[in-house]
Amino acid sequence: MRPNRSCSAPIAALLLPLLFACDPKVKVDRAEGIAVFEELASDGTAKLVDTTTLDFGPVLLCARSERKVVLRNDGRGSFRVDAALENDGYDASFRYQFEPMTLEVGDRVELVFFFEPSGAPGDRASKLTLRIFDANIEQLVIDLKGRAVDGGCLVEPQEALDFGHVALGTTFTRQVRITNSSDLPWTAKIAGITSELDPESFLLAGFEPGEITVPEHGEIVVPIEFRPAHLGEHSAFLHLPAPAICEPHILTLSGRGVDSVLECEPKVLATDPNTGAERWVWRLDFGFVNPGSKSVLPVVCTNLGNTDITLTGFELQQPPGKGDPFALETRETSLVAAAGGGTVELPLSFEPRLLGLQLGALHLLTDDAKTPQAKVELVGTGGGPDIEVLPPRLDLGRVAVDTTKAKAITIANVGTDISGTTEDNLRLVERRDGEWVEKHAELITDWPEELSLGEGLIGYLPQGIPAGASVDLKVFFSPTSPGRKSAVLRIYSNDPDEPTVRVEVVASAEVMPPCDYEVVPSQIPFGVVEPGQYSTIPFFVHNKAADPLDECIVATLGFSRGTPAAFSLPEGEITEAVIKGGEVLEVPVRFSPRADGQYTGAVEFYVSSPSAPMGQVALSGTSLKGCLLIAPNELDFGPVEVDCNARERVFTIYNVCPSNITLTSIETQQGLST
Template sequence: MGAMSRRRDLWVLAVLVVLTGCADRDRPAIADGRLTATPGGLDFQRVAVFDGREAQVVLRNVGRARINVDEAWVEGPAGAWQVSFTHEGPHTLVPGSECTLRVRFAPSESGPLPATLVVRSDAKREPLIRVPLQGAGVDAWARVSPRQLDFGRIEAESSKTLNVTVINPTDMPVEVTPKLLGADRDEFSAATVSLGAGEQREVPITFSPGRVGRKQVALAVSPCRGCSDVAVQVAAESLDRAVVAEPPELDFGAIPVDKDSFRLARLHNISTEPMTVTELTLGGTEASFSHGAPGLPLVLAPGEVRSWEMRYSPGHMGPAEDKATFRVESKRNPTTDVALRGFGGAAELCVSPLNHDFGRKPIGSKTAVVVNVKNCGASNGGPLTLYGLEFHSLDGHPDTDVQFNVVPMQLPHRLLPGEEVNLKVFFEPTRAGATSGRLLMTTDVYSGNSTEIDFTGSAQEHAPCTLDISPVALDFGTVAPGKGAVLGVKVANHGGDLCAVKNMRLRDDGGGVFTMPGGALDGLVMYPGDWFSFMVAFSAPAAGGDFAGLLQLEPANPTHPLVLVPLTAHSQNACLVPSPRFVDYGVARPDCPMVPREVNYLNACRAPVTVSGVNIGPGTTDGEFVLNDTPGTPFTLEPGDGFTVEVGYLAQVNGLNLSPLFVASSDLPAPLLVPLIGESSKNVEKTDAFVQQDGSKVDVLFVVDNTASMVEEQPRIVSAMPAFADAALAKGVDLHVAVTTTGIDAATNACPGGARGGEAGRFFPVDNSRPRILTNTTPDLAGVLRKNVDVGQCAAVEQGFEAVRRALSDPLVNGADDPRTPERNDGNKGFLRDEAALVVVFMGDEDDHSPDSVDTYVRFLQGRKGVNQPQRMTIYAIAPTASGCPTSGGAGTRYAEAAARTGGEVLSVCTPDYAPLLRAVANKAFSAQDRFPLSEAPDAGSLVVRVNGSPVTTGWSYDGATNSVVFSTAPSPGAKVEIRYRRACGG
């Protein structure tokens, strides 16, 4: 039903009231009262729907008798009009008195809403009076938007304000009232606003959380006075912290000392507001942790994750802890921390070599190289496990046709700290041309589970091998139970081309009784006319018996690819007991007659024995051993009797010679064996060369560990340098000093000097930012030396010996520039002087990991100054010792061995002051050498001495006790001394 119909059809009784406050007198019987209303009509004009407007109507008794006003009501639209007395009744009006009515117009719909105010009294002539009422409802209420507010996720103790837009599209003023509901309404605030005609306003709603969690709250907005509420959905959450670390702790795990491990510290802004990160700092309790350039301040967008690289390079063994602190612009949580943990010491994989070129080999050959795999981590670093070894082709051929292979081993293979295993890798070419392959080694080492070792080689075709094998069978005769014997096989190349032979091994070891003392021979290549011999041993079991075995060789001959040498032996207790059981002539010379050796035989039985024959059986070279004095056979040997056999060795065939000496007796089915062994060498002449040292000239090379674990030690090295410089200057030594590092391969720019930590023997600094070869005349020698030993900490592997070998080898030692590198003028020319003594000082907190043996490097360094002049080349070391300490990585056994072999010293790297050792180095007396030891015993009268190329016949003598040539007056510094002699014959 429409609004106008309702106005026509609905008439309500407004209010029935009882008059009060008017005069209360007796009403005359013949008089009458008259009631008037002022004003005679009300027009409320336009009023907003749900708003209200009031006016008063005054009722006055203008008659002569009192009147009782009984009630007043409005006839009109229901709910739009209200009337009430301003005073409580009863309302009795005496003549001239008045009462007041309050009329309220509150339209609930728009449009004209006329009505009539009706007042009923007990007046006789006019009991009802009517007052017309006019008014119109206007649809005036604010429009509210949006209907949803999302405050997102913000940190507690912060605040965020969002606005609700209210618009009044009418020409009437409107009052808008926001109301907050719900359990968390106390964390929100809003204010009532009034809107003028056509006005638009923003109503701020502020979220100021104090408690953490999702909020239960709603917003009800009353768009006008009396209007129904408009619901606005509200979503909000309060966080304990807006910026969180993911993860809150970085555990680097166990890392070898000197190695690097990198982890990412991540900050996540889990709020919906931007957050500013201003600073990154470390706690400073552990020097092993560091970070890259932080790039702060920066703003983390809502939901954004940023990462910072953190580095752990343990400078000591054992646990390490620190904290990375990020400063955040936040009232509640001004910092976000990331815990840093690590452990110094882990399994560390050292592999040498990482690549190898086998060179050019014949097809059918077999060449081996040993790859050393070592767990070179600290003693507390735990085991390393080798899981897999796989060869892959790199030359385009399938993996099934790869020309390289490795000796199989039981996998997985576990290596404890310090343990190592040698992998034998073979090149066995079956096709001509160049080839390459890689061995992929899988381990559980921290830095990555795959290590690649590359191999190259090339193969050529040659004519089929023509071999001569002697003897064609090995017969060990009789060997007493529990005893052993060795015989030999000789392989000679009788062809006109190269001959490759491989896989010389026991095909059948007779149940374990036959062995090859030198081990199986993988392969070798012989030139025409060359030959070689190898031993085969027989170990007779206690039970005796007859045994057979088989030896094999594989020559490069397609028609005869396999050669077999039968092995036979018998073992039982014999009546004859030989003494000695074998004869070893040692190393002989063809021109030196060997003293014959005797073998005595005793009949240890209680019965006579008949000796039926004495002979030398087939050997590697028949005729090298001869019988000089032998009793005629047959003869009978009574119990307890004996006889002697004299055997000579001619030593005319170069190399190893083996033959069997057989004695046949009546108690044995096979003759009794006594092996004959000798080696002939043609190397007769020998020259020992020396360069006389100058006691006033010293070349000193410092080799400083530049790995990441040198955090504690490098400052001590720097501090000790003035002690060395002052002592050297005080002694007046003509000094050359240089510094290099233990780094071979470039690492990172964290190391100064221009080579990124990979000096590879070049003197520091490679970029020539300071003098690299210092002398006793260098201004502020101590200061420059301090700077030069401050080499940084970025390398991963200590290869001190290898660095020295490269530093003192071509092209560095004699060149001003290394042609292999892009850096200019990075050679070491001018440092090493022939007449000066050489001192090498290694400084590091972990042992050397260079690829070759200590002996190789020591011989190289001694060769720079003369092998038999140890005082001219001395090695010192500041390195880990057996006692160790938390900041060192294992014991420096290689450095200690090198120092001991050259007369040097080792100081523990754990010592807080390195100055005493460096003073000892500087104060070492390099006196002139007057005694020159020979490497072998000379023939009397064969000595020829030359100084600077000229023969010297007087002023020297030979001291047989020390096997030295002694000068009465020492040669002058720098003099070249050569002593040539003929090796004495062995006897």
């Protein structure tokens, strides 16, 4: 029974103009166009004709083949193509789409034709005439030819055969299939494999080149073997001069030679202690991990080959006398890496009990011919960075709209120091592709214009934060509207068990009257205070408003970073205080040095003042064993009635040294009266 000859396929022919634009400013004399077809000769040169032939060759019934013809204007004037005239009995298997067009000087247009035979097999032919105006000729002729074939030839793969990754010293075989779907046998020819760079890498496996007969509705299998001769890319070509029923084929063959098709990461380039040669080894370095902490990292193995690889026989080698710090974090006894890039993950952990460098290994078995046994080196060091972020939740409190309040987050390294290296320092980084990359802290918020981070870390050095040290990161809140605002601060580090720390940040913005205040004194010089003694001097924040309801908020009052511990606040830091109009906030500051030297610092605080929201009082003092003894070192005048004078108070200055001392001046420290 013969197959149905009818086919239904939509007309999909296209007209693809490739019109080169002409400069409209250029004026030329009116002249006729020259209408020609462009044909390419076998040597690649262009041939200009007024009659051309599009031969589609053999095409399967109900299939489609495409051909193009280029129409050019080589004259000095434009011409118009206004019609495509079909000959009597035009075969509808030749399809196209035509629209009238004008070709300017130098224009080229691609006309696209399709041959979609249906019905009975056999030769087909038609003619199409293009009618031309304003040109050297009145028409151009296109002869259309093709042959409808019942059934046909299929070569699989059609263009390229890739063998993928193959290990040196091994082979991999793939097949080319030549299928005859026609009703008659035909003869094909296998010409052989050619390659200039890799002549012996691709071979016909047990197959003699030459002519072969492909039976009707049958196939021939051509096995090809790839044996890489070197690392890297290999290429060759399989020549298949085809019979008339098929299109000729030149099949590209490609493959890559590798040391092993099983690749595991991370890996490092190491020197062989026996030969001195460099080679890649699989090595998982956990870095620094504090005793009592645990770091989990994966080994990722990829199968680059063409067959599945099974990994099994996992066995850990522990460092002697170190308490078995390495562990395999899976109960799977075997894992399969699929062919063609499949991966498996082996999670391993390092939980040191002791300080110092610790070496181990993971041994495993595979069914890969090139790598039947494999080893992953394990490296870790007990000790190193341990991040601590304080406060764990940052509350900026009440902040007046149109002011700015800052508060510091302290990032400390509470880990263990390993002497002789700075690699154990806490660094603000993130691991990417096995490498540490600098990573700044991020503030995630819906109010990015109001909540922000300071430009840098106060006290941070390029080598990181040593054990026992800390840095400050300031968070700024500059509200423009009232309401509750929040954010999440993310801090990234090389802490092995806490690489990302999250801190919740909250604040409350309020509309308040602008605070008009003064700080008296703006600096406190404590003078000379002997080691072991102390001096306490207050400063005052005065709300200058006359209305008690015009309140000032003073908050986050404490010492600036770097202020020596010799300075202290006897009544503690102030989280928030409200000063009514006309009132004063007294803040005593104490200087109690323990050793000789010069001391400087500052008290910082927030005030709900749009013009001066950041208040500061500078501190200075000297500690020196001197010859003067002053007693008492404080004078309290007690309560005194208005318009009355206090009783005199006396202090005595003693010279406890054997030589005379001259006093040049005695001054009263500035204070505040209200």
